[in-house]
Amino acid sequence: MNEHINFAFFDEGSKREIRRATLKAVAIPGYQVPFASREMPIARGWGTGGLQLTLSCILPEDHLKVIDQGSDESVNAISIKNLITSTTGVQITQDTEQATLIQSRHRIPEVPLSAGQILVLQVPTPEPLRSVEPSERLTKKLHAEAEYSGAWLMLFEQIMKYGRMATGADHPVRTAGRYVMAPSPIPKFDNPKMDHSEALILLGAGREKKIYAVPPYTSVVSLDFEDAPFEAESFEGKKCSLCGAEHVYLDEILDADGTVRYQCNDTSYCMNRRNRREEN
């Protein structure tokens, strides 16, 4: 731990700014609270929003897990972990159950989260209406009036074009029956994990200077139509070629000889299963 840098990197004024915004975000579920996003020693768009949330609330006794697209060991995850451990000295873990604070990009872990945990999600585009309305002033007004036809229209157009809702990730949700919210670019497979989650979920967009949150036990409903219901990615009949897991989010891997196999996207989940098998 670097003793010449303040605990958790930031000066206390920066922490206060992030903390004030976060508390308001928790009090108004799904509403994007603007905040004075700080410069970080990593580039904007690489998780600065998530990092600011993590650093503002981290405790020396926390067990931290950082994942990037399901992996604990990608370059982005490692860089973020290095920055956090060098300024806080916290324990790093890959085990989802052991973690008290989880920062993630593009995935919610396979192991269900519990009440003692906080999940921090990195968000590139916090505004779910941005694709239909480029002006921030106008999207703020649309949220104020709960005028969400733009979001519905986007999904409707996808159905007209492709025969189904074609959102690959970041499928918009309605939080606590009021705000339409971008769940961050998690696959549709993970959307239901947000609904009535036991853990507090914090979402941070550093470049866009927004913080929002989903408190525990809060309804999070993916937008859909009566005659075109929301459907998560299906991996029916497929399983992980390493650990044999079914009903998890799988990556498709194309081998050199052209054969297709599947592998758990959540690397620590996969590894835990294989370790357990070896022990038995």
Added chain:
Amino acid sequence: MNKDQVYSLHRVYRKVLDAMARPGTIQSLSEEAAMIRLDLGCLPAAQCLIQLLLDADTTFCAFSADEALERKISQLTYCPIRPMEKAAYVLLTKSVAAALPSVMEQVSGGTLEDPQLGATLIVECSALKSGGELVLKGPGIRDVTRCQIETRAGWIEARAEKNAEFPLGVDLIFVDPQGQILCLPRTTQISKEAETWPM
């Protein structure tokens, strides 16, 4: 600010965050409050919250029988004092607890475009207990949770009126002399009910 204070504020924040995310649950700031050496004239746990939240980038006002309190807080935190209608944080000490309903009526409830401008009220009360006559519902609560907040009557109705049109409203943090805190964000619905029905 020394290292112990920095760690202490991280702990205070994590507890406040947890209390705000799980309305009606009680968190104790007694350890952090015990570290406070300077007596401002409010409860030590309230002072923890002041140091957590206030600085030159926000605004506050304080109500107390002790008129010097507001000035002392401003000197300690550099936080500008604003009239109640414009303050982001409003502190009410126990000595003026009866004023809570009328203060609640007058503080900012935010705007539909910027609901985060709704004030946060830090309110001192005599005691906080889990279980009790207040039945809470809403985000952050699994089914219902019960708690008891010992303070002067009348505030529940005033709060319901202020928070009637979500997302407008005020968020409350209650503090008691034992160093406990309890949060009621604007989303929490309160009903009063005896703990057991007489048969």
